[in-house]
Amino acid sequence: MGENQKIPKILVFSTEKISDPAIDLAGLLKKHYPPTVYVVNVPCSSSVKPKWILHAFKKGFDGVFIAADGSDCQYSETCTFNTGEIVRKTHDLMKKKGIEPSRLKMAAICSVCSDPFVKQMKSFIEALI
Amino acid sequence: MRCRIGVYVCMCGSNISDYVDVEKVREIAAENPCVVLAKTTMFACSDSTQKEIIEDIKVNELNAIVIASCSPKLHLFTFRNVAERAGLNPYNYVQVNIREQCSWAHSDNPKFATLKAIQLVKAGIDKAKNSVSLEPIMIKAEHSALVIGAGITGMKAALALANTGTKVTLIEKEHYVGGRIAQWNRLFPHNDPAEKLVKTLYEEIIINDNIYLYTGAELISKSGSVGNFIVKIKIKPRYFKSGYLIEQCIEKAIESCPVEFDDPFNYGLTKIKAIQQNHIGQFPYYPVIDMSKCTKCGICTDICADIDLEQKEEELELNIGAILIATGAESYQPPSGEFGYGVIPGVITLQMFRRLIDLNGEKLIYNHKQIKRIAYIYCVGSRQYDGENQYCSRYCCTAAVHTSLIVKEKFPEIVNIHLTRGVRTYGKQEILYNKSNLQKDIYLQFDDTPPEISEENGMINIKVVDILTVKKTIELDIDLVVLVTSMVPRKNKELENILKLPIGRDKFYNEVHPKLKPVETMIDGVFIGGNCQAPMNISESVKSSLSAVSKMNALIGKGEIQLEPSLATIDKSICVWCDECTKICPSDAIIKTEYNGKPVAEINEANCKGCGMCLPVCPTNAIQLIGYSDVEIESMIDALASYSPEFTI
Numbered sequence: 001m002g003e004n005q006k007i008p009k010i011l012v013f014s015t016e017k018i019s020d021p022a023i024d025l026a027g028l029l030k031k032h033y034p035p036t037v038y039v040v041n042v043p044c045s046s047s048v049k050p051k052w053i054l055h056a057f058k059k060g061f062d063g064v065f066i067a068a069d070g071s072d073c074q075y076s077e078t079c080t081f082n083t084g085e086i087v088r089k090t091h092d093l094m095k096k097k098g099i100e101p102s103r104l105k106m107a108a109i110c111s112v113c114s115d116p117f118v119k120q121m122k123s124f125i126e127a128l129i
Numbered sequence: 130m131r132c133r134i135g136v137y138v139c140m141c142g143s144n145i146s147d148y149v150d151v152e153k154v155r156e157i158a159a160e161n162p163c164v165v166l167a168k169t170t171m172f173a174c175s176d177s178t179q180k181e182i183i184e185d186i187k188v189n190e191l192n193a194i195v196i197a198s199c200s201p202k203l204h205l206f207t208f209r210n211v212a213e214r215a216g217l218n219p220y221n222y223v224q225v226n227i228r229e230q231c232s233w234a235h236s237d238n239p240k241f242a243t244l245k246a247i248q249l250v251k252a253g254i255d256k257a258k259n260s261v262s263l264e265p266i267m268i269k270a271e272h273s274a275l276v277i278g279a280g281i282t283g284m285k286a287a288l289a290l291a292n293t294g295t296k297v298t299l300i301e302k303e304h305y306v307g308g309r310i311a312q313w314n315r316l317f318p319h320n321d322p323a324e325k326l327v328k329t330l331y332e333e334i335i336i337n338d339n340i341y342l343y344t345g346a347e348l349i350s351k352s353g354s355v356g357n358f359i360v361k362i363k364i365k366p367r368y369f370k371s372g373y374l375i376e377q378c379i380e381k382a383i384e385s386c387p388v389e390f391d392d393p394f395n396y397g398l399t400k401i402k403a404i405q406q407n408h409i410g411q412f413p414y415y416p417v418i419d420m421s422k423c424t425k426c427g428i429c430t431d432i433c434a435d436i437d438l439e440q441k442e443e444e445l446e447l448n449i450g451a452i453l454i455a456t457g458a459e460s461y462q463p464p465s466g467e468f469g470y471g472v473i474p475g476v477i478t479l480q481m482f483r484r485l486i487d488l489n490g491e492k493l494i495y496n497h498k499q500i501k502r503i504a505y506i507y508c509v510g511s512r513q514y515d516g517e518n519q520y521c522s523r524y525c526c527t528a529a530v531h532t533s534l535i536v537k538e539k540f541p542e543i544v545n546i547h548l549t550r551g552v553r554t555y556g557k558q559e560i561l562y563n564k565s566n567l568q569k570d571i572y573l574q575f576d577d578t579p580p581e582i583s584e585e586n587g588m589i590n591i592k593v594v595d596i597l598t599v600k601k602t603i604e605l606d607i608d609l610v611v612l613v614t615s616m617v618p619r620k621n622k623e624l625e626n627i628l629k630l631p632i633g634r635d636k637f638y639n640e641v642h643p644k645l646k647p648v649e650t651m652i653d654g655v656f657i658g659g660n661c662q663a664p665m666n667i668s669e670s671v672k673s674s675l676s677a678v679s680k681m682n683a684l685i686g687k688g689e690i691q692l693e694p695s696l697a698t699i700d701k702s703i704c705v706w707c708d709e710c711t712k713i714c715p716s717d718a719i720i721k722t723e724y725n726g727k728p729v730a731e732i733n734e735a736n737c738k739g740c741g742m743c744l745p746v747c748p749t750n751a752i753q754l755i756g757y758s759d760v761e762i763e764s765m766i767d768a769l770a771s772y773s774p775e776f777t778i
Contacts, residue, residue, distance in 0.1 A: 011766065016201075017642075024200045027229035035241035038248070038769045039230055042757055043695065046713075047741025051750065055763050059770035074641060074651050075740035076715035086745050 008062035008128035009036045010121065013048045016041050017074060019067035019109040019117070026114035033121040045069045045106070046082035050090040053104060054097070062128045063103045065120065070108030080108070102127065130258050131193040131221065132163040135185055136250065139173035139198035141228055148232040150243040154197065157247050161254055165189050173198045179211050186215035193217075193257040197225040197250050218262035220694070220756070225253035252768035259761045263694040268735055270356035270685040271450035272296065277348060277624070280308020281667055282659030283455035284330040286674040290453075291339035293682045298447055299334065300346040300362055304417040306331055308457050311410025312394060312480065314487050316667060317531040318557060324410040331412040343445070344413070351452075351627050354735040355654030356690045358449045366440035368418040369433075378433040379406065379416050385428050396481035398488055404429055404436075450685035451654045453677050454630065454638060456621055458660035461510030461518070461614040468506055468612055469582040475589050476582065476610040479505070479529060486536055493540045495609055501542060504591055504607040505529045506580060507549040511615035514577060520635045522615035522664040527558040529613040530565045537568050545570040546605060548580050548593055573603060582610060616664035628655055637663050648677040653738075656681055695739040695756040697732050704729040704751040710743035719743065 014020050020041055026033065042048060045068040053064050066083060073079030083106055091101040105124060109117050136158045140146035151169045159167035166189055170178050173196050185191065194217065196208050201224040209219035227246045235242035274290050276283045279301035287299040307327035310316065314323050334340050345365035353359045369375060383404045392401035394408050403423040406416045418429075423438070430436045460480045465471035470478075474496050477485070485495055493500040507529060511522045530552070533545040547570060554562040566572075573595040580593040589607045594600050618636040625632070631651045633639035638657045641649045648656050658674035659665060665673065684690060699710075701724040710730055711719045718736035721728055730751075741754045753759065 024202065024229035027233035030233055030236055032234060032237045035235040035238055035245045040762065040765055042741060044740040044742060047744050047754065049745045052762050056766050059767055061770055075738055076742065082713065082742055
């Protein structure tokens with residue numbers, strides 16, 4: 001990494017009941033992750049519109065991460081599948097626009113998964129550099 | 130758009146200001162043309178700051194506020210309340226998390242933490258600009274409750290609800306109330322007779338004008354939603370007409386009934402007829418005919434004119450505000466061969482052993498043999514290494530220890546040998562464990578090597594590796610092996626399908642959150658209490674049922690229910706009714722309607738949970754979620770994406 005190299009920016013879609021507590025916990029325990037990670041919260045990871053993701057890339061985000069509710073989702077057992085479908089659909093749209101699909105990632109982050117969250121953020125930033 | 134915004138940047142003592150240059154954040158926020166005032170504050174949540182914010186809102190006629198402080202989990206409602214007290218709509222308040230997700234997370238890098246805080250606050254201001262004034266949705270609530278299951282949990286809940294003025298319908302599938310506790314007879318910690326406990330509750334219930342008790346009754350359908358469920362109940366007849374004349378003939382009728390089978394109440398230790406009277410501890414004191422066994426031979430009808438074998442089932446439809454599930458649990462039934470169960474005659478479960486103690490007089494006899502040495506094997510069906518039941522059933526250690534005290538008191542020559550995996554007689558129950566030690570019960574402890582059981586000449590031999598004596602293998606000759614079996618979820622597929630009850634990892638009914646919403650389920654208005662949720666002893670079951678009652682009363686007691694307004698909305702002019710949203714909606718909240726002569730989707734507000742699953746599947750982007758609309762989310766993304774030249778390595 002040279003001097004004055006731009007650090008990649010990541011937008012995280014996180015859910016209020018499941019992954020937000022994990023991200024808060026990471027802060028509480030002072031488990032550091034890159035400060036270019038920004039969190040926008042939504043009620044459920046299956047509610048993220050592909051157009052929001054594309055909007056983030058258009059505006060200059062280098063990566064988008066969906067913190068999926070997975071099997072902890074309080075709304076539906078099909079949440080993992082639904083979020084997966086959003087990622088699949090968005091990957092197709094990204095390819096059409098010439099955006100590398102690896103710049104959109106999802107992983108289940110449970111309400112106490114602060115370590116996995118920090119690990120995911122660090123490795124995602126590394127991959128985007 | 131809102132353009133009179135107040136911004137407060139909290140120092141949180143020094144939790145934020147040690148790492149974030151709050152003054153810098155304030156300065157940049159103040160540059161925004163829509164920000165009327167921007168302040169830093171030592172503690173935004175303190176009383177004095179709350180008063181100051183209220184004053185600021187009034188004096189400056191602010192139409193939105195942003196507070197950059199801790200996680201919304203802590204103070205969202207505190208500050209919504211502040212807004213409301215100042216006459217501002219609470220949904221025009223935005224909380225920005227610059228503590229957990231900024232100052233603490235990036236305490237290693239104060240410069241970057243400040244830059245991040247600046248952008249988070251910018252995004253918060255943009256969200257506030259686009260925020261809409263919302264009113265919580267109010268729906269009418271029936272001040273009535275359905276309690277399913279009249280065991281100790283359900284009975285206690287029904288009484289407590291009735292005393293708050295709620296009309297309660299208490300239904301019990303069996304023909305008698307009291308659940309399983311009558312089978313235990315004497316209850317720890319004070320050895321109270323179960324009969325006394327059930328009788329007290331039953332008598333209070335039947336004189337309470339607010340409670341309608343139906344035995345032999347099951348829920349068969351449910352529609353509607355929180356505040357107004359429409360439930361149908363099926364009530365089985367007892368096959369007796371009036372009841373006043375029964376006493377003179379019932380004994381003779383039972384005697385003459387030719388149908389005899391193993392009595393499940395006594396686990397087959399005794400027989401029962403198709404015409405049955407209640408056991409001790411069961412109520413009402415009133416007979417019933419088990420129609421699944423009755424052959425309709427008609428002998429009893431000649432003896433008792435009150436018997437009517439042609440009575441029909443009845444159905445009842447009710448409007449109910451909230452539902453409590455108190456269906457209890459079952460005891461683990463060991464598969465044949467587990468510790469010799471079902472193969473060696475002297476191996477029985479703890480539940481059956483309790484009946485055996487009650488049914489025996491001076492001597493403890495089982496299988497024609499006098500019992501002197503008893504081995505209790507703990508954790509059968511609990512904490513399984515290979516099986517599904519990985520949980521601890523909590524009540525069984527104490528139940529076994531208590532049983533060893535009862536059996537020794539009644540038959541003093543008995544020797545109790547406990548083969549445990551560590552005794553969990555937590556809290557006051559430890560006193561029972563001490564008593565059992567004082568009466569010279571023997572405790573051995575095994576770990577992942579289960580005891581081996583074999584039988585020779587009517588004597589049972591147990592080999593156990595005792596980890597308390599340097600893993601020495603100890604051999605015991607035993608008359609009776611009592612398997613201390615766990616509590617398992619009751620099989621109740623029909624009820625689960627009707628109510629769509631969420632089931633947890635242990636297969637018990639699942640609460641929303643073990644600490645924050647411990648008796649609420651994902652279905653609004655449906656609560657759980659007692660052993661249907663997890664293994665609990667009686668005292669714990671009653672506590673959980675009463676906490677459900679207080680939540681139910683808070684929900685329906687006012688006659689109307691307030692719902693969070695973050696609901697999906699459909700722009701009917703662009704909806705093409707493709708059906709994708711109805712397919713994905715987990716809450717049955719989307720209905721088909723008509724708009725300008727074309728079929729379109731509409732949201733049923735009482736059912737919508739605001740999860741937003743319908744948003745991404747709509748091909749015409751006709752659905753917006755209030756509070757998470759495209760304009761709100763995209764304006765936040767814009768603010769966060771704006772490039773800061775300082776973000777370089």
